[in-house]
Amino acid sequence: MWLDNVNSPADIKGLSHKQLDELAVEIRQFLIESLSVTGGHFGANLGVVELTLALHKVFDSPKDKLIWDVGHQAYVHKILTGRKAMFPTLRKFKGLSGFPKRSESEHDMFDVGHSSTSISAAIGYAIARDLKKEKHHVVAIIGDGAMTGGMAFEAMNHVGHMGTDLIVVLNDNEMSIDPNVGAMSNYLSKIRTDSHYQNAKAEIQHVLSKIPSLGSKVAKGLERLKDSFKYLVVPGMLFEEFGFTYMGPIDGHNIALLLEALEQAKNTKGPVLVHVVTKKGKGYAAAEASYDSGHYLNPVKIETGDSIKAIPSPPSYSSVFGSTLIKLAEADDRIIAITPAMPSGSGLLKYAEKFPNRFFDVGIAEQHSATYAAGLACAGMKPVLAIYSTFLQRAYDQVIHDICIQNLPVTIAIDRAGLVGADGETHQGAFDISFLRAIPNITIMMPKDENEMQHMLYTAVQQNGPVAVRYPRGEARGVPMDAEFREIPVGKAEILREGTSQIAILALGPMVDLAEKAASALEKDGIFPMVVNMRFVKPLDNELLMDLAMRGYRIITVEEAAVAGGMGSAIMEFYASNMISAVELFPIGLPDRFIEHGSPKQLLESVGITADRIVEHAKRLAPKKRQRA
């Protein structure tokens, strides 16, 4: 067993090609066994076993800088850099992160989780190296999906202009999470499959170099001809035009070829792009055969790849979103669904099948997705942009500049709002309320359950301006669904318990459930709080808030979002700007720090978003004289 003796990159330096091949088999086995218990990003990691071995053999990490894009494919890198023993704790509270983290290892060069940052970070490292007159290599490893992101192009534009020594390894497996899309993806596919391209570059350049330079008009014409000929037959010409030396396509499961290409890249001046072709999910039949090549799997039975959790559960909010959108689109042919590279995660696969002409996966292009929606809305359509809270951060200016200033009827369906859990800091949906609330014209709502969600989506698409409907990751509550949509009055909260103790718990979204639990516990102690499903963060239910103030209520707000700038803050601002200083209010929400990985339950407990904490503060705030209901 080679793997038993691998605890650092130094341990693979002396291995032969054959031994590396054997180690690759062991690593695959280790990944399959370990991830089948913890769950994890199977597909991408199984696909980069040989590539990661080759990178660590050729380069000298941490002196040479390996910078992973997204980072969900860095498990093999973690195994080779001394973290193998921590795999049972992968993505668990206080355990090994699912992404590279500088605080976790000196071999992790850049904290990551969002896509398309690696080339920008790499040029940062490379320019700093040059300014400091240091000598080392900088390598960005980016997938074909991540390559669809605008940042990757912005960075290539910069790298090509600088001409800095930097290597980009493009790991092309034809997959994003879902099958990859877009013109870039088509271009890569052409390079991969067109037999004219295979090994053509060297031959073509050899032939062209034989054509003499004549230094005349004829020669100029000939040069142009050479260029257009190269365009036709030389693979990777696009990257060459960006200023990179293109190498590839290379079989990413052939260690000998990988080592040769990476050595060559290492010895080439200026920016180099090594195009490596891999198979996502390689070596695990269940992953290879699945729609998404086993991108992410919960704990599975190894033999079948079936999820171990077999208990039937309520549908996810995402799937209710998808089925609601189908109903909305059936009734209104102006409805258009847009996703930046998350069709399955956003629950849109059935919609896409049903309305192929009104469904757009635009790639990992959140900024474009928002402005594209704005354009559609200007032209009279009713776009619904399905986007995770954390990825909407990428499109902040587009939401302001392109959607909200023009007050366009774009529905932003914000999935994964609140704590997502195991993905950690980079993916928690903590900030959308804070950053959206400041924008004029937008309406922001969150349903307490999936039934209310369908009505909110219906309400959203009826509006004449931008609306954000936020909802959490995972299972909905399993409540019965109304057969007909109903419009929810904008800015009106729902009082669920009247209460008599001058305490109001104002809760948002799934926090309503927590508020109800706290209220039931409080009632046992003779405190009868009002419980309110706030529904809207913007506009707030001013009438209710004014009434609570007039009646001397003390308030606890509960939201699964950052307290800074959240719903509680909005309510405090409301009272402050109405010169009402007497209202005692305690906001419960996410604290002013990034929330690590762990299960949502553990994380909520760790930040004090619990029914017990509501109870504690309700008891503290409750007027001493209590009334029974």
Ligand SMILES: Cc1ncc(C[n+]2csc(CCOP(=O)(O)OP(=O)(O)O)c2C)c(N)n1
């Ligand atoms: C900005 C951003 N948008 C969306 C995602 C969700 N996401 C994570 S991995 C991934 C696909 C990446 O594809 P690729 O880079 O080709 O990697 P592969 O999994 O195929 O190895 C997507 C869309 C993300 N992490 N960041």
Ligand SMILES: CC(=O)[C@@H](O)[C@H](O)COP(=O)(O)O
């Ligand atoms: C790496 C990445 O960004 C995605 O794979 C993410 O983990 C998906 O999250 P969901 O599982 O919530 O769809």
Ligand SMILES: [Mg+2]
């Ligand atoms: Mg890919």
